[in-house]
Amino acid sequence: MKIKVTSIYVDEQNKALRFYTETLGFTKKTDFSQGPFRWLTVASPEEPDGVELQLALNDNPAAKAYQQALFQQSQPAIMFFTEDVQGDYERIKARGAEFTMAPTAVTGSTIAMLKDTCGNLVQLSQLARW
Amino acid sequence: MTDRAQYEPSPASGARVQKDGEKWTLVLVRELRQSPEKVWQAITDPVHLREWAPFDADGNLGAAGSTVKLTTVGAPALHVTETTVTRADAPNLLEYKWGGFDMRWELEASLSGTRLTLWTNIGHRFIAMGAAGWHICFDVLDRFLASQPIGRIVGPEAMKLPGWQRLHAEYAKEFGVETLNWPPQTRQ
Numbered sequence: 568m569k570i571k572v573t574s575i576y577v578d579e580q581n582k583a584l585r586f587y588t589e590t591l592g593f594t595k596k597t598d599f600s601q602g603p604f605r606w607l608t609v610a611s612p613e614e615p616d617g618v619e620l621q622l623a624l625n626d627n628p629a630a631k632a633y634q635q636a637l638f639q640q641s642q643p644a645i646m647f648f649t650e651d652v653q654g655d656y657e658r659i660k661a662r663g664a665e666f667t668m669a670p671t672a673v674t675g676s677t678i679a680m681l682k683d684t685c686g687n688l689v690q691l692s693q694l695a696r697w
Numbered sequence: 698m699t700d701r702a703q704y705e706p707s708p709a710s711g712a713r714v715q716k717d718g719e720k721w722t723l724v725l726v727r728e729l730r731q732s733p734e735k736v737w738q739a740i741t742d743p744v745h746l747r748e749w750a751p752f753d754a755d756g757n758l759g760a761a762g763s764t765v766k767l768t769t770v771g772a773p774a775l776h777v778t779e780t781t782v783t784r785a786d787a788p789n790l791l792e793y794k795w796g797g798f799d800m801r802w803e804l805e806a807s808l809s810g811t812r813l814t815l816w817t818n819i820g821h822r823f824i825a826m827g828a829a830g831w832h833i834c835f836d837v838l839d840r841f842l843a844s845q846p847i848g849r850i851v852g853p854e855a856m857k858l859p860g861w862q863r864l865h866a867e868y869a870k871e872f873g874v875e876t877l878n879w880p881p882q883t884r885q
Contacts, residue, residue, distance in 0.1 A: 574774075600819075600820055600822070600826070600827075601751075601769060601772045601773070602751050602752065602769045602795060602796065602798070602827075603769070603778065603795050604773075604796065606772070606773045621774075624796075626797065627778060627779065
């Protein structure tokens with residue numbers, strides 16, 4: 568058994584795909600539809616066969632409520648790890664993303680937070696070297 | 698189940714694409730041998746839908762204002778959406794949404810029985826696949842209505858059919874779109 572995919576609810580899948588590929592720099596991995604259901608995933612180019620992130624449409628009321636509640640509490644819906652949070656912050660900001668927190672040192676890591684344009688906050692984390 | 702084992706999709710026919718800018722609508726027409734009343738039951742009654750449709754309904758779709766949960770059958774993750782029936786003029790016109798898709802069903806009495814027309818909007822990349830999928834559903838519906846049910850064939854079951862690639866390619870050619878390599882032919 569392996570952890571192969573994790574999901575995030577988004578309010579629009581095409582817009583999400585643009586953000587997660589063009590702005591964050593991931594690559595599209597799987598794109599398949601069955602009826603109104605669209606299975607859409609991205610992966611990191613640093614780890615093309617690594618864990619996939621499913622961009623799941625929030626087309627049911629429970630998903631919407633959950634997503635909005637997290638966002639209103641300023642909680643990230645997903646967290647990505649990087650070796651260079653300051654560099655990523657500058658690169659991603661230059662591509663037009665809106666950060667709600669610039670790189671900030673916290674216990675054990677440096678974190679930054681940005682909006683994914685699809686109803687979520689995304690956290691970037693760089694673990695501190697001990 | 699012998700009939701199901703022997704089933705092969707009929708050739709592509711009766712489908713067209715209406716393009717309104719970015720919004721594409723798949724229009725499917727099928728002649729059925731039963732009365733509009735009988736076809737109406739097949740497209741609204743959850744027990745009948747279960748025999749041929751690509752979704753399950755937890756209630757009857759035949760009354761305007763009803764709220765019904767639809768579950769996509771065979772999707773790679775459980776997919777349930779809620780819809781409210783916006784129009785139900787039995788036995789002629791039915792409208793509701795399936796997820797983000799508008800669904801409009803029209804039933805007209807014809808010489809042979811009923812002419813069924815379905816309008817549904819669908820993503821460009823998947824329009825030929827959608828046409829092939831609905832085509833198979835309507836083949837199965839036709840047999841179900843004739844009291845020779847072969848059981849619903851949707852999702853992965855449809856794609857495993859010997860005629861799937863052929864049918865998908867026929868619609869792709871007709872619509873002038875590319876076929877998708879799905880299910881992937883080169884990877885296990």
